[in-house]
Amino acid sequence: MDAGSIRTTLTLPRAAHALIHEGTPIVGWGVAVFTILTPLILAGGLVYVCVPLLFGRIAPGGMFVARWISITEPWNMIEVFLLGVLVSLMKLGKLADLHFGMGFWAFAVLMFCMAAAVAAIDKKELWDRLEVAKNHV
């Protein structure tokens, strides 16, 4: 079951890598950006900015990071990728016996949690709090 989860998480970089080497490098880089780079910037950036804000402080460069969160937000396609995984498994189901391990469902729940976390951020409140914290220092 653990192996299932490892294989699924490996699919992200592997999928991009395969496209880059199979003659469509532009699409491959696009997939890498939308499913690996932007979610990492978003998740990392949100933690970096929000955790100090809990204590009313602003992380060094917090304003810059928050700007990048705003810019990358529409390009995070992790939940779209999950739908892609489901569709591919349906397609592959014709060719081979595939069964969903617990790992797959854990991965799916993780993705939905992340999508929900991003959706739950009120950007106006984030900016207001950042401004208050900045003026306090």
Next chain:
Amino acid sequence: MYKANSYPPRGAEQGLASCHICEKASPISIGVCPRCGAHLHFRKPDSINRTIALMLSAAVLYIPANLLPILTIRELGIPREKTIISGLVEFWQMGSYPIAIVIFSASILIPLLKIIALLWLCGAAKGMIPYSAKMLGKVYWVTELLGRWSMVDIFVVAILVAMVQLGNYMTVTPGPGALAFAGVVILTMLAAMSFDPRLLWDQLEGKTEPDKINSDCE
């Protein structure tokens, strides 16, 4: 119906611009947002021209995206080319109707609706097409919300290419349609982002675009 002068004054008339990144309202005269450092404009610069240019490029790419193969399956050395539509037909024949409907919406319907909706929004913001603000507000919201989901077919291609490499028995390689299709999705997303819905409200209130007032004065 409302009269043009029954609306409250716009921020722009008081010299206030809302930041495109953090939405803080600041006097336009200071040039840069004091909170996040982004450049201040009353409206997104050159919004309609940019949106139309991006949208027309997307409309042109939409044709090869649907006609060219997005992937080639080589089974025992025999290549079979698949387009978005042939994949769709396959799911339908398999009886996987929900998946077929999802693919149809994401790959064919949403890009097409987005192209039509954004061109319509541009026409309305230029005052060439009469419209109801409430309805167009909804149209804009839907185009922004749904655009990303069109990427699903590209991800399916990526996953299949990565997973189905069974040597001589079966391999999958991406086709030129995938590039065209990814182009359509990215261009329509950029177009939706460069469109400024406030231009619709300006037009509705019978007022000129605030940036135009500025440049006319200079």
